[in-house]
Amino acid sequence: MKTEELNLTAEELDELCRLYMDCKLSVLEEKELEYVLSHTSMTSPSIIEVGSLMNIPAIVRPYKTSRKPKFRIWKFVSGIAASLTAILSIACFFFYSQTSSMSDGDTTGYIAAYRHGELLNDNEAVVATNIAIAKADSLMNLASLTEREYMLKANNIINETHNN
DSSP states (O other), X not given: OOGGGGOOOHHHHHHHHHHHHTTOSOHHHXXXXXXXXXXXXXXXXXXXXXXXXXTOTTSXXXXXXXXXXXXXXXXXXXXXXXXXXXXXXXXXXXXXXXXXXXXXXXXXXXXXXXXXXXXXXXXXXXXXXXXXXXXXXHHHHHHHHHHHHHHHHHHHHHHHHHHO
């Protein structure tokens, strides 16, 4: 390729870089693009990225292409914190609503429960409610264990990034 043929605009060079990234250039066209990039003074994010992929040392790389993993870790940790907050608020709601409506000495409360569309009597309704409460408690315990496991994983990831 002669030096007179290097009169490309920045837009044309960016388009060639895009075609390279989309794997739409032939091998000969890729070699020509490599030659053009090694002899140009134009820079853009796409030119720098393609130049770094082609290992062209002449291209000045003012942009840092790698992302810091610290932001992803904080996003992960904040997601866990939001999940824990939601789980704890639901647990508190169920705990306080159950204790305020059903105390051990209070028999004046009314519980209505249905099975297959039929109203259960008082004793069956109390048993069904107690079973539902036990299931909710076991679900909350499982959520607590899962939360603890994710927090340990998050702390391990944070500690590994600090050590590196």
